[in-house]
Amino acid sequence: MIQEHVTITNESGLHARPATLFTQLAAKFQSKITLANGAKQADAKSILTVLTLGATKGTELVITVDGADEAEAMAAVKEFLTTHKD
Numbered sequence: 001m002i003q004e005h006v007t008i009t010n011e012s013g014l015h016a017r018p019a020t021l022f023t024q025l026a027a028k029f030q031s032k033i034t035l036a037n038g039a040k041q042a043d044a045k046s047i048l049t050v051l052t053l054g055a056t057k058g059t060e061l062v063i064t065v066d067g068a069d070e071a072e073a074m075a076a077v078k079e080f081l082t083t084h085k086d
Contacts (some may be wrong), residue, residue, distance in 0.1 A: 001066040002074055006081050008032055013056035018084055023047045031067025033077060044077065 010018055026033045026044035035046035036057045037059060042049035044063075055061060061081065 001064065002070050003062060003064045004074060004078060005060055005062055005080050008055050008057055008059045008061065009082050010084050011057055013059060014050060014053065014081075016051070016062050019047055020051045021084070022080055023050055025076060026073070029065075029067070029073035029076070031065050031070045031073045033073055034064045036062040036064070046055070 008014065012018065014022060023045055031068070035042045035044055035050065035053060035055075037053040037055055040053050042053050043051060053059075053061070063074065063077060063081075068072070
């Protein structure tokens with residue numbers, strides 16, 4: 001299991017469209033991927049739970065990845081959250 005902190009840099013945060021793209025990316029990996037915003041946690045493969053985080057630009061999220069492809073999964077989701085543009 002690996003865990004990292006990341007700050008959302010996308011101007012509009014994880015609203016519907018980027019959240020959809022993010023969950024599609026997360027679904028490509030076998031590992032369990034979770035995001036946390038304070039006390040709120042979300043399964044990165046579930047659009048509804050990701051949207052409940054209310055992650056706007058500047059929000060710091062904790063990413064936790066656990067599984068066989070965790071290093072690759074962490075690299076991909078971290079890159080998405082820090083470089084994705086609408």
